[in-house]
Amino acid sequence: MTTPYPNYISPEGFAKLRAEYDQLLGVERPAIVEVVSWAAGNGDRSENGDYLYGRKRMREIDGQLKRLSKKMKDAKVVDPRQQPDKDKVYFGATVTIADEDDNHRTVTIVGNDETDVDAGRIGWGSPMARALRGATVGDLRRVRLPAGEKEYEVMDIAYPA
Secondary structure, three states, X not given: OOOOOOEEEOHHXXXXXXXXXXXXXXXHHHHHHHXXXXXXXXXXXXXXXXXXXXXXXXXXXXXXXXXXXXXXXXXXXXXXXXXXXXXXXXXXXXXXXXXXXXXXXXXXXXXXHHOEHHHOEEEOOOHHHHHHOOOOOOXXXXXXXXXXXXXXXXXXXXXXX
């Protein structure tokens, strides 16, 4: 499945993916392999809980390693500090918006793998981020949300220093 937009990620987000991959491959998987090897040497594998659980956990780790590897391979690392046009909303921008009722909200546009709505970090492919792309201060943007359509005004745009 391909997406209509690149899989952008910040250098910090990519480092987190890499750290998770390294932890699984270098620490967790070898520990499970050791347990499975030990359990396999204990005889009947069909009733050996350590062996059965270990094999199951190893499959889970291998699946996660495969997913992380694909994410890292497909990722396009973009440093928001290097954004040449800081007057427009692009990847990495922190944007303050106001709705029709003058409620202000600040969001940072990050990679889809870095999304944390509670912290105000919205994914590059989200409806809000797509609507804000290319906007400048003062622009009005209409966003289709699950609760219905809303219009927002861009109040401020900032990038990391």
